[in-house]
Amino acid sequence: xxxxxxxxxxxxxxxxxxxxxxxxxxxxxxxxxxxxxxxxxxxxxxxxxxxxxxxxxxxxxxxxxxxxxxxxxxxxxxxxxxxxxxxxxxxxxxxxxxxxxxxxxxxxxxxxxxxxxxxxxxxxxxxxxxxxxxxxxxxxxxxxxxxxxxxxxxxxxxxxxxxxxxxxxxxxxxxxxxxxxxxxxxxxxxxxxxxxxxxxxxxxxxxxxxxxxxxxxxxxxxxxxxxxxxxxxxxxxxxxxxxxxxxxxxxxxxxxxxxxxxxxxxxxxxxxxxxxxx
Amino acid sequence: xxxxxxxxxxxxxxxxxxxxxxxxxxxxxxxxxxxxxxxxxxxxxxxxxxxxxxxxxxxxxxxxxxxxxxxxxxxxxxxxxxxxxxxxxxxxxxxxxxxxxxxxxxxxxxxxxxxxxxxxxxxx
Numbered sequence: 001x002x003x004x005x006x007x008x009x010x011x012x013x014x015x016x017x018x019x020x021x022x023x024x025x026x027x028x029x030x031x032x033x034x035x036x037x038x039x040x041x042x043x044x045x046x047x048x049x050x051x052x053x054x055x056x057x058x059x060x061x062x063x064x065x066x067x068x069x070x071x072x073x074x075x076x077x078x079x080x081x082x083x084x085x086x087x088x089x090x091x092x093x094x095x096x097x098x099x100x101x102x103x104x105x106x107x108x109x110x111x112x113x114x115x116x117x118x119x120x121x122x123x124x125x126x127x128x129x130x131x132x133x134x135x136x137x138x139x140x141x142x143x144x145x146x147x148x149x150x151x152x153x154x155x156x157x158x159x160x161x162x163x164x165x166x167x168x169x170x171x172x173x174x175x176x177x178x179x180x181x182x183x184x185x186x187x188x189x190x191x192x193x194x195x196x197x198x199x200x201x202x203x204x205x206x207x208x209x210x211x212x213x214x215x216x217x218x219x220x221x222x223x224x225x226x227x228x229x230x231x232x233x234x235x236x237x238x239x240x241x242x243x244x245x246x247x248x249x250x251x252x253x254x255x256x257x258x259x260x261x262x263x264x265x266x267x268x269x270x271x272x273x274x275x276x277x278x
Numbered sequence: 279x280x281x282x283x284x285x286x287x288x289x290x291x292x293x294x295x296x297x298x299x300x301x302x303x304x305x306x307x308x309x310x311x312x313x314x315x316x317x318x319x320x321x322x323x324x325x326x327x328x329x330x331x332x333x334x335x336x337x338x339x340x341x342x343x344x345x346x347x348x349x350x351x352x353x354x355x356x357x358x359x360x361x362x363x364x365x366x367x368x369x370x371x372x373x374x375x376x377x378x379x380x381x382x383x384x385x386x387x388x389x390x391x392x393x394x395x396x397x398x399x400x401x402x
Binding site for chain 1 (some may be wrong): 342346348349366367368392395396397398402
């Protein structure tokens with residue numbers, strides 16, 4: 001075949017033009033299709049906008065259990081905090097590990113500045129400087145821990161409670177990194193040696209090495225119609241009120257209507273289900 | 279066949295080596311099934327003994343998923359008797375000894391289920 005420079009340049013030029021034309025044509029087609037898809041998606045998200053606010057969990061929850069903690073009551077009776085923590089940890093076989101960095105906590109007492117670090121106050125009132133308040137898992141309506149769990153070991157049940165399935169937990173601790181409230185503890189070692197066989201609750205399992213644990217809103221108790229252990233420990237003081245936030249007639253909703261309450265760091269958009277009267 | 283003698287000798291040695299477990303355990307009691315201590319306070323279980331022996335692990339997994347994940351805690355009713363879906367609170371009510379029941383077969387078949395890492399075995 002006779003290859004002349006002139007012919008080569010002609011063919012090359014035509015090929016380039018054809019190539020460019022095809023890409024633009026294709027690009028336009030694909031771009032059009034993509035923008036159409038994007039438009040429908042946007043519409044869908046806009047529709048869900050309200051739903052997201054109401055219930056951002058991956059399962060639609062019929063109930064949404066919540067708690068209202070009256071911190072004033074814990075200031076009136078200084079031993080109440082200790083009793084509440086004891087009741088919970090006794091009920092769920094939470095080990096008492098003396099090493100601070102290994103300790104396991106489901107509910108514990110802390111100072112206002114630690115519970116509400118997003119509300120720094122230069123001249124904090126004396127009561128909140130002195131006294132402690134109980135904190136626990138917030139059982140958020142939009143729980144970041146559930147979103148990050150790679151095995152769905154932590155999930156929301158039908159009552160809106162964020163619970164752990166210890167059988168599935170692989171101990172990756174993504175949930176601990178995701179939880180903005182530090183509500184989760186990791187079992188660095190076997191917790192059994194730190195539990196007293198005599199006082200152990202034989203109706204509830206312990207945990208094993210390498211799983212994350214946290215408050216479960218006493219799912220095992222509420223299922224059989226009992227109040228959570230911490231609520232029971234408060235007796236008639238109404239220091240902690242437990243109930244269904246989705247039921248407008250529930251005691252907790254009535255209390256929320258009557259009092260000014262705060263949630264821990266609400267600006268994160270996690271929608272905590274634990275409320276405080278400070 | 280070239281080197282027939284060597285090949286056949288080699289094959290015989292190979293077969294003998296591979297079958298060591300068979301003739302080494304001949305005449306010993308290594309293969310007899312373990313003796314279990316059966317419950318005294320009950321005659322029946324949720325399934326016939328044969329099925330329980332073969333399928334208890336699947337059954338426990340199904341119970342676990344139903345109770346933990348879907349919150350379905352309804353009891354299993356067999357012949358008018360209600361059995362809650364729980365290893366710790368149901369199975370061990372009759373099979374009161376982990377050492378003389380669970381461990382016997384698990385040791386025999388060399389399986390190490392992790393149930394008891396968390397669930398509390400009866401005091402023995």
